[in-house]
Amino acid sequence: MTAVAEIMDYDEVLRRFDPVLGLEVHVELSTATKMFCGCANEFGAEPNTRVCPVCLGMPGALPVVNGSAVESAIRIGLALDCQVAEWCRFARKNYFYPDMPKNFQTSQYDEPIVFDGGLDVVLDDGETFRVGIERAHMEEDTGKSSHVGGASGRIHGAEHSLLDYNRAGVPLIEIVTKPITGAGERAPEIARAYVTALRDLLRSMGVSDVRMDQGSLRCDANVSLTPKGESGFGTRTETKNVNSFRSIERAVRFEMRRQASLLENGSEIVQETRHFDESTGETSSGRRKEEAEDYRYFPEPDLVPIAPSREWVEQLRGTLPEMPWERRRRVQEQWGLSDEELRDLVNASALDLVAATVDAGASPSEARSWWVAYLSQRANERGVELAELSVTPAQVARVIELVGEGKLTHKLARQVIDGVLEDRGEPDEVIAADGIEVVSDDSSLQAAVDEALAAQPDAAEKIRGGKVQAAGAIVGAVMKATQGQADAKRVRELVLAACGQQ
Amino acid sequence: MSTISRDEVAHLAGLARLAVSEDELDTFAGQLDVILDSVARVGEVAADEIPPTSHAVPVTNVFRTDEVRDGLSRGEALAGAPATEENRFRVPRILNEEA
Numbered sequence: 001m002t003a004v005a006e007i008m009d010y011d012e013v014l015r016r017f018d019p020v021l022g023l024e025v026h027v028e029l030s031t032a033t034k035m036f037c038g039c040a041n042e043f044g045a046e047p048n049t050r051v052c053p054v055c056l057g058m059p060g061a062l063p064v065v066n067g068s069a070v071e072s073a074i075r076i077g078l079a080l081d082c083q084v085a086e087w088c089r090f091a092r093k094n095y096f097y098p099d100m101p102k103n104f105q106t107s108q109y110d111e112p113i114v115f116d117g118g119l120d121v122v123l124d125d126g127e128t129f130r131v132g133i134e135r136a137h138m139e140e141d142t143g144k145s146s147h148v149g150g151a152s153g154r155i156h157g158a159e160h161s162l163l164d165y166n167r168a169g170v171p172l173i174e175i176v177t178k179p180i181t182g183a184g185e186r187a188p189e190i191a192r193a194y195v196t197a198l199r200d201l202l203r204s205m206g207v208s209d210v211r212m213d214q215g216s217l218r219c220d221a222n223v224s225l226t227p228k229g230e231s232g233f234g235t236r237t238e239t240k241n242v243n244s245f246r247s248i249e250r251a252v253r254f255e256m257r258r259q260a261s262l263l264e265n266g267s268e269i270v271q272e273t274r275h276f277d278e279s280t281g282e283t284s285s286g287r288r289k290e291e292a293e294d295y296r297y298f299p300e301p302d303l304v305p306i307a308p309s310r311e312w313v314e315q316l317r318g319t320l321p322e323m324p325w326e327r328r329r330r331v332q333e334q335w336g337l338s339d340e341e342l343r344d345l346v347n348a349s350a351l352d353l354v355a356a357t358v359d360a361g362a363s364p365s366e367a368r369s370w371w372v373a374y375l376s377q378r379a380n381e382r383g384v385e386l387a388e389l390s391v392t393p394a395q396v397a398r399v400i401e402l403v404g405e406g407k408l409t410h411k412l413a414r415q416v417i418d419g420v421l422e423d424r425g426e427p428d429e430v431i432a433a434d435g436i437e438v439v440s441d442d443s444s445l446q447a448a449v450d451e452a453l454a455a456q457p458d459a460a461e462k463i464r465g466g467k468v469q470a471a472g473a474i475v476g477a478v479m480k481a482t483q484g485q486a487d488a489k490r491v492r493e494l495v496l497a498a499c500g501q502q
Numbered sequence: 503m504s505t506i507s508r509d510e511v512a513h514l515a516g517l518a519r520l521a522v523s524e525d526e527l528d529t530f531a532g533q534l535d536v537i538l539d540s541v542a543r544v545g546e547v548a549a550d551e552i553p554p555t556s557h558a559v560p561v562t563n564v565f566r567t568d569e570v571r572d573g574l575s576r577g578e579a580l581a582g583a584p585a586t587e588e589n590r591f592r593v594p595r596i597l598n599e600e601a
Binding site: 031032033037038039040046047048049050051052053055056064065066067068069070087089094095096098146147148149159160161162163164165294296298299301303304305306307308 | 514517518519556557559561562563564565566567568569570571573574575576579580587588589590591592593594595
């Protein structure tokens, strides 16, 4: 279709169009059991071992709603500043596809359990953008299909498909934003920041694993363009299951450019689902979007309505933990951070890690410095999230402790952390295995000091003459000779002593 | 008074994966009309103060505690499958859609 060469420049897109976004996020709840049956809700079990007549859609099997899942749905709604329905029902969404053995998905249609809220999203520069929440409703996840034959395990060219129904019936909450307008050039960033903020919120509430890589948090991005100066929304596309925060930003940006190119050529946008390709950064056509009426929704006859009492709702409100934005404010105050320092901490996704490191005994400033600087850099090199690094806050706290005790220099500490990152065990094990220790044996240090003084007689003379700042050059030479294993403070003392200054 | 067209019946049959012959399209269109007309008459009788009802019993909030219960063994689960492979249900390839 549209080759990359002819796709419109991003700045040009913004000169001619206003983007409108709508984001649909599916969250798998981390309840013990599925939405409508007592099968374990567990990721990674052997295929078809977490199934029963209900989630396999066998004749006569009857669903019963998981009360914890309803509580989570209401709590999520409250955290998103939503109204909670006084009365609502489940509905059948009818479609034939082997990922749902019942041939319908039990969902909610026009009566979502929570609706009309919003989430304040902090952008990279610290600015806040409020994303309106249209609704959040309860439904169930589908089974997992794998496609056999064909080139790449993709559906095209596959000879047949294999189904594992362990995931069928896992509780899902679908959170839908109101149309996001007025975002302009920041639309892609807002999309990423919104899903990130939602992830942080849901994680702090403990209602989901929120792992995009494992599919417990999934985002579909609706994008349309409105020509500048016009009102109303253009035809939208829905890019499905974009599975990382960075991909959300890239997918939205690409769709804006692709649609603008088509509109500029006088072509029409086809309302369809599209697939994002991580390797090319482009989206490709999926299937035509069904009309809602084709799903022939109707109230689920096997489940009675849900009517949350106001007492119950208030009781659930009382169980909400400190919200991420409240926490950020508290941490900023407690640790005495500037707005910029807080922003760097949040942008590095390091707040939880730093807090856990502080809880493990480290000072906030040391903990912050490790996670935001050195470890962020390591995570970038590996292309992983900071939290995915194989080092724990407790291990970082231990290394900070050893530095504080003078048993490690900063350089050695980094070596120890690198060892932990290479899965070589606890910091103390890496230290023992590599024989890492600060050279504190004065006799060996003394020899290095004497050697350095002899090699730089000018500097030695200055120190003897009282210019103690010249000691820096000698200390540097000793540190170099000992490959950073010496305690710089002790070296300085020895240098000054040798020159009669102490 | 025909309100359901042959095309609509064909569309619904397609959505429901039913093979319906040309003759049956006419038959079903007529029968569905009768059903819709009957339901419409119920609508005429129902007064404004009677809300639409989907459930026969006035019960709400039936919940289950979140405790794991044993389901089927894999052997039992797969026993009724027309075909299996690698402990999964094997189905014909799916066209025109992406999982």
